[in-house]
Structures are given as structure tokens and as C-alpha cells.
Amino acid sequence: MFEQTFKNIDDVLWKDAGCGSELDYVEQTSWVLFLKYLDDLERDRATSAELIGKTYTPIIDKEYQWSVWAAPKLPNGKIDHNALTGDDLLDFVNGKLFPYLKKFKLSATNANTVEYKIGEIFSELKNRLQSGYNLREVINLIDELRFRTHAEKHEMSHLYEDKIKNMGNAGRNGGEYYTPRPLITTIVKVVAPAIGDKIYDGACGSAGFLCEAFDYLKNSKSVAANGSGPLIPNNGSGLSTKEWETLQKRTFYGKEKKSLAYIIGIMNMILHGVEAPNIIHTNTLAENLADIQEKDRYNVVLANPPFGGKERAEIKQNFPIQTSETASLFLQHFIKILKAGGKAGVVIKNTFLSNTDNASIALRKELLHNCNLHTILDLPGGTFIGAGVKTVVLFFEKGKPTQKVWYYQLNPGRNLGKTNPLNEKDLAEFVKLFEKRRNAAEGPVTENSWNVDGRKVAELVDADLSVKNPNTPEAAPLRQxxxxxxxxxxxxxxxxxxxxxxxxxxxxxxxxxxxxxxxxxxxxxxxxx
Structure with a gap:
């Protein structure tokens, strides 16, 4: 229903001098979309209150409500031609609306409320459109969108995901906002969170992992008797009120350092159905590991931390294994913040498995000694479009040492790239074989999978975990x-x-x-x- 509307919005933004790339398009679409969503949310709350004989007090004052400044309607439902436009609209948005919305951050009771999210979002971005007439066109188009039904939200979330995906090829490090959805889906299936788990991503970006985990859980019921294993579809029975409240308020937690990614992550979760996402705008690595207490820990970690970043010297002091490599710092953070028995699926560069620097060796040994690193998924080049690195996914559980590491080397039989991306079919064999590996002493051995004794690796000086498929014929030795x-x-x-x-x-x-x-x-x- 809404695909053409999104295309029309991009066409308008393309014409505006203040928007130069796909990142700008998503950012500007996001703040207008958020205010339209907020208007629909307030309408739904008012209707619900009326049904039980109560009066609803709107979050937004009347002057700043969407139906007053953005889309005042005539009796026939059309937008009033006297609605603000041109310089008058820009003056109102930049001089009054944004300053008003920023104040919500100070007045909100806590960070988990819609009010706080409003204040945080509008403290971190600005209106980039330089033409008030272009802004009026965007507002009119977004006013056509609806968030009132499940089908509408479902379509909107998919369209928004497509926009985030396009950012991966947009320059300005756009790829950091997007992890291929088939890979996220597979990681969530393998980790298999259950309702009641606290799920965390300390480098959440556009919140793809949290959104996918939400979709996974809202359509499923945990029936595993031993508390682990995959979830079984609920066959339409639905979640109880308590379970739904748990998913909405006490399940998904994220942190994000960059302003644009934070805003996109909030909007992405809202479109997927989480009304007030528990995402905090902060530098996760600024937190000292020694300060993490049991109350701060989570049952599940799902993450794809930034590749190749570097942190300042004072940040490194927060970690027992000091390194400037961002991904290694994040991995230490994830191990520390997991509860005993907690599960994780973390994407990391494949060089982590074999780097010979002291920090990498020490971190591999900690992972092997303090966690059960049960599975390593080796991904082919081209999985992350534009990133130019090979990656692996580490699956581990905290609290007991590694016995057997099961490796699976993904071989899709073709070169991956922008026009030939990773899909779920490519990963189907891995998921099927992992179900045999789940709760078993070791995994199935095939042409693409094998087992390694983790205890022996942990005893090696360099604790080398390199991907070395023993089932691949050895290449002829090099001649002199x-x-x-x-x-x-x-x-x-x-x-x-x-x-x-x-x-x-x-x-x-x-x-x-x-x-x-x-x-x-x-x-x-x-x-x-």
C-alpha cells in the first residue's frame, strides 16, 4: 500500500539542497514519520481511554499536535490549503517545534517512556530540508500513511527495513547500519531466546537484532521442557496479556553511540510494534567492566559490533584486556554482561580467530575457559556488502569451559554481492545441522562442518581458532x-x-x-x- 509513497518522499528529498544521500533521506523521513506515528498512538490511547470511561491527557500540547500544525483537515478530509508552508513552516519547525520536543527529555520520569524518546530524538537531529515547500510535500505524503492496524505496521516495517538496507551502499559508512536480515534471522533461530529472557545488543545500530528477536518471540511460545532449544509456533493462540507486556517493557535492551543510528533504531523498533524501545543513546564502551553488577546482566546477547574501530586510551582503561580494537572491547563487554548460563550470537571479523597480538590471544583464552564456544559459523566474503571483510559468528554460553567447537563453513556456491546477496536458503543447511548439534556433545561432520577439541586449543600458546576445514583436499605444496x-x-x-x-x-x-x-x-x- 505504502511503497509508492516512500518512493515519492525520496523524490522530494532528492530535490532539496539539504539532503545529499540515502542517509539524509532516512534521517529526515524518520523524524516526520515518528511524529505521524505519535499522532496515531495518541489517537489509539484516547479511544482506549474513552471505551473504559476515562479521559486521556495527550503527551503533546495542542499547538504542536500533528493535526494542528502538520495536517489540519477540512470537513472533506483533505489537508487545509491554509496549512503552514514555505518559510512559515520552516520557521515553526526549526524555531518552535524542535525546541519544544527537546524539552521532553528533561521532564520525562525515566528513559523507558515515550516522552523520553521524544526528547532524546529531537535533541540529536535537526531538520535538514532547506525548502519549506519540499517539507510541506513530505508532510502531506507521510500523512497518507497509517499505523493503526497490524497489517499497516507490518508493511511499514518492511519498507523501512528496505530503506535501511539501501543505506549500506550510500557512503558515509552507511554499511554500519545494516546487517543482512537472513543472517540476523539465522542467529536468532540458533540462539533461540524465550519469553522472559532479557535480550541485549550493546551496539544496536538500526536495531535489526532486537526487531528480529521481537518478531520471533511474538509469534512463538517456548515449550522446551529443559528451558533451551527452539521455540515452537503458537498456532495462532496468541500471547497472554502478561507475556505481551513482558515483550513490550522488559525484554529488549540496546545501546547505540551514534545519533543517526540511535534514531533509526528507535523508529525501526516502533514500526515493528515496540511502543517505547529500551534503547539508550550512549557509548557502551565508556562503561567500566568492573562496575557491572548482577542486576545489569542479560540472558541473551545478539550483536554485530563495529569492525575495525579504534577507541581512546581512557576507554581502554575500562577493560582488563586492553586493546584499541573496538570489536575486541565489545566482546569483553558482552562476556561480562551475560548472566551465568546466558547465550550469545556475536558477529566478528575472522581475523580475531588467529591474530597473534597479546590481547587477541588473551581474549580467545578467556572465551574458551569461561564460556562454552560451541559453534563458529564461517561466512563467505561479500556477506557484508561494501564492508570488504570476512566475518564469523561466535555462538557461546557463559559459565562453563569449551569442550568441542563445531565449525560450519558456509559455501553458497556463488559470489555474494550487491546484486546477489545472502539469503535464508543459503543458511538452511547450517540451521538444520545445528539442530542436531544443539545439546549434543559435538556437531555433525559434513563436507562443510567439523569439530575441534576446544580444551586442546585453550592449552596452545596462541589459542589459534582459525577456520581450517579438514575435509577440504590439501593444495599441492609450493615448489622452490x-x-x-x-x-x-x-x-x-x-x-x-x-x-x-x-x-x-x-x-x-x-x-x-x-x-x-x-x-x-x-x-x-x-x-x-
Missing amino acids: PQEILEEMRELDKEAENVRTVIEKVLNLDFKDSQITTIKEKSGNQINQE
Whole structure:
């Protein structure tokens, strides 16, 4: 229903001098979309209150409500032609609306309320549109969108996901906002969170992991008797009121350092159905690991921390294993913040498995000694479009040492890229084989999977966890340079002999008798060559 509307919005933003890339398009669409969502939310709350005989007090004062400044309607439902536009609209938005909305951060009772999210979002962004007429067009288009039904929210969330995906190719490090959805879906299936778990992503970006975990849980019931294992579809029975409240308020937690990613993450979760996402705008790595208490810990960690980032010296002081590599700091944070028995699925560069620096070796040993690193999924190049790195996914449980590490080397049989991205079918075999590995002493052995004794690796000086598939035929050993040069000289001699014979043939008068003579004199030599 709404796909064409989103395309039309992008066309308007493309015309505006203040918006230069897909990142700007998503940012500007997000704040207007958020205010339209807020208007629909207030309408729903007012209706619910009326049904039980109560009066609803709106969050937003009348002057700043969508139906007053953005989309005042005529009796026929059309937007009033006297609605603010041009410079008048820009003056109102930049000079009055944004300053008003920023104040909610100070007046909110806590960070988990809609009020706080309003204040945080509008403290971190600005209106980039330089034409009030373009802004009026965007507002009119977004006013056509609706968030009132499940089907509407479902379609909106998919369209928004597509916009985030496009950011991966938009420059300005756009790829950091998007992890391929098939990979997220697979990681969530393997980790298999249950209703009641507290799920955390300390580098949540656009909140893809949290959104996918929400979709997974809201459509499922945990029936595993031992508290682990996959969730079984609830066959339409639905969640209880208590379970739904648990999902909304006490299940999903995230932290994000960058302003744009924070805003997109909030909007993404809202479109997926979480009214007040528990996402905090902060630098996760600024938290000292020694300060993390039991009350701060989570049952599940799902994350794809930034690749190759560097942190300041004072940040490194927060970690027992000091390194400037951001991903290694995040991994320490995730291990520390997990509860005993907690589960994790974390994407990391494959070089982490074999780096020989002291920090990497120490971190691998901590992971092997203090966690059960039961599975490593090795991903092919091109999984992350534009990132230019190979990655692996570490699946581990905290609280007991590693026994067997099951490796699975994903081989989709084609080169992955922008026009040929990773899909769920590529990962289907891994998921199927993992179900056999779940709760087993070791995983299935196939052409693409094998087991390694984690206890032996932990005892090695370098604790090397490199992906070395024992089922792949060994390549022929490399020859010495001198041997290669000698063979080249012999080939050159043979070529010279052939050339000499051919020249003799071409320089003779080709009479039958002469040809016979040539055959008699050089036939054997020609045949040999």
C-alpha cells in the first residue's frame, strides 16, 4: 500500500539542497514519520481511554499536535490549503517545534517512556530540508500513511527495513547500519531466546537484532521442557496479556553511540510494534567492566559490533584486556554482561580467530575457559556488502569451559554481492545441522562442518581458532623458485627447437620430392617435439 509513497518522499528529498544521500533521506523521513506515528498512538490511547470511561491527557500540547500544525483537515478530509508552508513552516519547525520536543527529555520520569524518546530524538537531529515547500510535500505524503492496524505496521516495517538496507551502499559508512536480515534471522533461530529472557545488543545500530528477536518471540511460545532449544509456533493462540507486556517493557535492551543510528533504531523498533524501545543513546564502551553488577546482566546477547574501530586510551582503561580494537572491547563487554548460563550470537571479523597480538590471544583464552564456544559459523566474503571483510559468528554460553567447537563453513556456491546477496536458503543447511548439534556433545561432520577439541586449543600458546576445514583436499605444496626457473629454461629450449624446424620447412621449395626429403630428415624430430 505504502511503497509508492516512500518512493515519492525520496523524490522530494532528492530535490532539496539539504539532503545529499540515502542517509539524509532516512534521517529526515524518520523524524516526520515518528511524529505521524505519535499522532496515531495518541489517537489509539484516547479511544482506549474513552471505551473504559476515562479521559486521556495527550503527551503533546495542542499547538504542536500533528493535526494542528502538520495536517489540519477540512470537513472533506483533505489537508487545509491554509496549512503552514514555505518559510512559515520552516520557521515553526526549526524555531518552535524542535525546541519544544527537546524539552521532553528533561521532564520525562525515566528513559523507558515515550516522552523520553521524544526528547532524546529531537535533541540529536535537526531538520535538514532547506525548502519549506519540499517539507510541506513530505508532510502531506507521510500523512497518507497509517499505523493503526497490524497489517499497516507490518508493511511499514518492511519498507523501512528496505530503506535501511539501501543505506549500506550510500557512503558515509552507511554499511554500519545494516546487517543482512537472513543472517540476523539465522542467529536468532540458533540462539533461540524465550519469553522472559532479557535480550541485549550493546551496539544496536538500526536495531535489526532486537526487531528480529521481537518478531520471533511474538509469534512463538517456548515449550522446551529443559528451558533451551527452539521455540515452537503458537498456532495462532496468541500471547497472554502478561507475556505481551513482558515483550513490550522488559525484554529488549540496546545501546547505540551514534545519533543517526540511535534514531533509526528507535523508529525501526516502533514500526515493528515496540511502543517505547529500551534503547539508550550512549557509548557502551565508556562503561567500566568492573562496575557491572548482577542486576545489569542479560540472558541473551545478539550483536554485530563495529569492525575495525579504534577507541581512546581512557576507554581502554575500562577493560582488563586492553586493546584499541573496538570489536575486541565489545566482546569483553558482552562476556561480562551475560548472566551465568546466558547465550550469545556475536558477529566478528575472522581475523580475531588467529591474530597473534597479546590481547587477541588473551581474549580467545578467556572465551574458551569461561564460556562454552560451541559453534563458529564461517561466512563467505561479500556477506557484508561494501564492508570488504570476512566475518564469523561466535555462538557461546557463559559459565562453563569449551569442550568441542563445531565449525560450519558456509559455501553458497556463488559470489555474494550487491546484486546477489545472502539469503535464508543459503543458511538452511547450517540451521538444520545445528539442530542436531544443539545439546549434543559435538556437531555433525559434513563436507562443510567439523569439530575441534576446544580444551586442546585453550592449552596452545596462541589459542589459534582459525577456520581450517579438514575435509577440504590439501593444495599441492609450493615448489622452490630454482625448480620453477629450471623447468622454464627447459621449456624455452624445446620451443627454440620447434621454431628452428618450422623455419627450415617454410624456407624450402615445397616440391613433392623435397617434402619427402624433409619428412625423411626431420620427421622424427618434429614428431618428438
